[in-house]
Amino acid sequence: AASAGSGQTCLGPAAAIQDAKHKYERALAAMRERDQTTFIFVLHPEAISIKETRRATGELGKLGIANFRLIVNGIIPPEGAQNPLFAARGQMQARYLGQIEAGLPYAQQRMTLLPGEIKGIDRLRQVGRLFFDGQPATFAPLPTGEKPAAREATSLEAVRAVLEPDGRRRTVFFAGKGGVGKTVASCISAVWLARRGYKTLLLTTDPAAHLGDVLGVPVGDDPAAVPGVENLWAAKIDPKAAAETYKRRILEDARKRGRPETAIQVMAEELDSPCTEEMAAFDKFIEYAAQEGWQAVVFDTAPTGHTLRLLQLPVDWSKQLDVKIFASVDSNAADDVAKQRFGKVIEMMRDPGQSTFAFVMYPEATPILEAWRFARDLGTVGIHPGMVVANMVIPPEQADTPFTQSRRLMQEKYLAEIAVRFQAPLAQIPLLPGEIRGIEMLDTLGELVYGVEKVQA
Ligand SMILES: Nc1ncnc2c1ncn2[C@@H]1O[C@H](COP(=O)(O)OP(=O)(O)OP(=O)(O)O)[C@@H](O)[C@H]1O
Numbered sequence: 001a002a003s004a005g006s007g008q009t010c011l012g013p014a015a016a017i018q019d020a021k022h023k024y025e026r027a028l029a030a031m032r033e034r035d036q037t038t039f040i041f042v043l044h045p046e047a048i049s050i051k052e053t054r055r056a057t058g059e060l061g062k063l064g065i066a067n068f069r070l071i072v073n074g075i076i077p078p079e080g081a082q083n084p085l086f087a088a089r090g091q092m093q094a095r096y097l098g099q100i101e102a103g104l105p106y107a108q109q110r111m112t113l114l115p116g117e118i119k120g121i122d123r124l125r126q127v128g129r130l131f132f133d134g135q136p137a138t139f140a141p142l143p144t145g146e147k148p149a150a151r152e153a154t155s156l157e158a159v160r161a162v163l164e165p166d167g168r169r170r171t172v173f174f175a176g177k178g179g180v181g182k183t184v185a186s187c188i189s190a191v192w193l194a195r196r197g198y199k200t201l202l203l204t205t206d207p208a209a210h211l212g213d214v215l216g217v218p219v220g221d222d223p224a225a226v227p228g229v230e231n232l233w234a235a236k237i238d239p240k241a242a243a244e245t246y247k248r249r250i251l252e253d254a255r256k257r258g259r260p261e262t263a264i265q266v267m268a269e270e271l272d273s274p275c276t277e278e279m280a281a282f283d284k285f286i287e288y289a290a291q292e293g294w295q296a297v298v299f300d301t302a303p304t305g306h307t308l309r310l311l312q313l314p315v316d317w318s319k320q321l322d323v324k325i326f327a328s329v330d331s332n333a334a335d336d337v338a339k340q341r342f343g344k345v346i347e348m349m350r351d352p353g354q355s356t357f358a359f360v361m362y363p364e365a366t367p368i369l370e371a372w373r374f375a376r377d378l379g380t381v382g383i384h385p386g387m388v389v390a391n392m393v394i395p396p397e398q399a400d401t402p403f404t405q406s407r408r409l410m411q412e413k414y415l416a417e418i419a420v421r422f423q424a425p426l427a428q429i430p431l432l433p434g435e436i437r438g439i440e441m442l443d444t445l446g447e448l449v450y451g452v453e454k455v456q457a
């Protein structure tokens with residue numbers, strides 16, 4: 001068991017960290033020196049980006065690091081605002097630019113949204129001139145020869161088939177890079193499933209009230225009915241709180257087994273990792289997954305392959321930790337209950353008749369690549385994409401100015417790439433003029449994305 005454990009957990013060896021302590025101190029001192037180090041935060045004029053920058057600057061501030069600058073990226077230029085959809089988004093950005101001025105008082109540079117992607121030396125040079133010298137970039141529009149063949153749209157029937165329960169409960173996981181629209185996609189899907197008459201539980205691990213913002217109603221720590229949508233319940237899992245409970249359980253267990261207090265301290269430190277939060281949140285999810293009565297469970301953030309590999313290890317992960325610290329631990333101490341519990345869940349996740357992993361991305365190079373890597377990683381534990389969600393797709397009728405047409409063409413190219421990289425039904429969520437909020441909007445979007453008239457009011 002000891003060898004099975006080594007190198008497979010996310011914990012760094014405590015001794016090595018101790019050795020590196022003086023290096024760490026030196027690096028930290030350099031980072032605190034204003035004339036040696038600058039932290040430049042790149043953000044979009046959007047709520048999530050602002051929240052994340054606030055959090056990161058706050059954390060660094062606690063370490064005495066304070067030399068910050070901002071690059072606010074993706075600002076819609078005047079030629080973009082000739083189109084009503086982008087004009088409306090520009091107005092939303094203006095409000096958030098105000099929030100950035102007020103809440104993040106650092107030197108700031110702005111970068112416009114360009115009509116095409118930034119790829120290759122030539123475009124990098126142009127962007128550099130725009131960014132550093134204020135010279136306009138002259139992106140040639142995509143030559144029409146580059147226009148990809150219009151891809152055969154997936155039938156909505158195929159999409160619905162991987163979303164709706166088929167006799168048994170269906171669990172849908174949304175995976176993807178930060179901010180691509182997992183929460184929005186999970187809300188649209190859960191509301192849609194509930195409207196189809198399935199008793200649905202929507203779960204999030206986002207500790208901020210974001211799910212509640214999107215639904216337009218507060219979401220608590222225990223499943224509660226969502227007012228205005230029959231059959232829909234929602235709950236949030238707070239990963240920090242879950243991690244605390246989890247940590248306490250493991251440390252109490254170690255104490256019971258008579259571990260000395262110094263060793264307990266080392267364990268406590270090692271457990272202070274984002275990995276513990278992911279594990280603990282997933283542990284909590286398993287608890288809900290075991291509950292009877294739900295016909296559909298929608299989980300707004302999928303576990304990574306890494307978490308699932310940990311869960312698959314032959315012994316309980318709390319004992320893995322013990323093994324790392326005390327090589328002498330009884331190797332027969334496999335926790336069969338935990339093993340069976342995880343085993344059943346992983347079996348459920350691998351079965352396409354019961355589970356759908358939905359990969360969310362924008363039709364752009366990086367989000368596709370990241371989703372693909374994520375999918376490949378999950379493939380190593382036998383889980384394959386059940387559905388792909390392309391978000392923020394510019395509706396074809398909005399491609400009515402050179403700017404929007406150029407961006408739509410870029411998206412079409414990447415929609416074609418998505419079809420090549422993922423062999424799964426594709427759902428598309430259109431780019432909207434503002435944020436997605438409230439049941440009414442989710443209802444409308446559900447019908448648009450998944451089709452089919454409402455089954456009940
Ligand atoms: N199709 C869309 N049109 C307009 N705005 C959108 C669209 N999809 C998402 N958004 C907005 O983008 C932001 C990010 O979406 P969301 O919160 O769903 O992403 P996420 O993947 O859940 O993020 P995180 O990784 O932080 O949990 C939100 O402010 C949301 O309102």
Ligand SMILES: [Mg+2]
Binds near residue numbers: 184
């Ligand atoms: Mg989210």
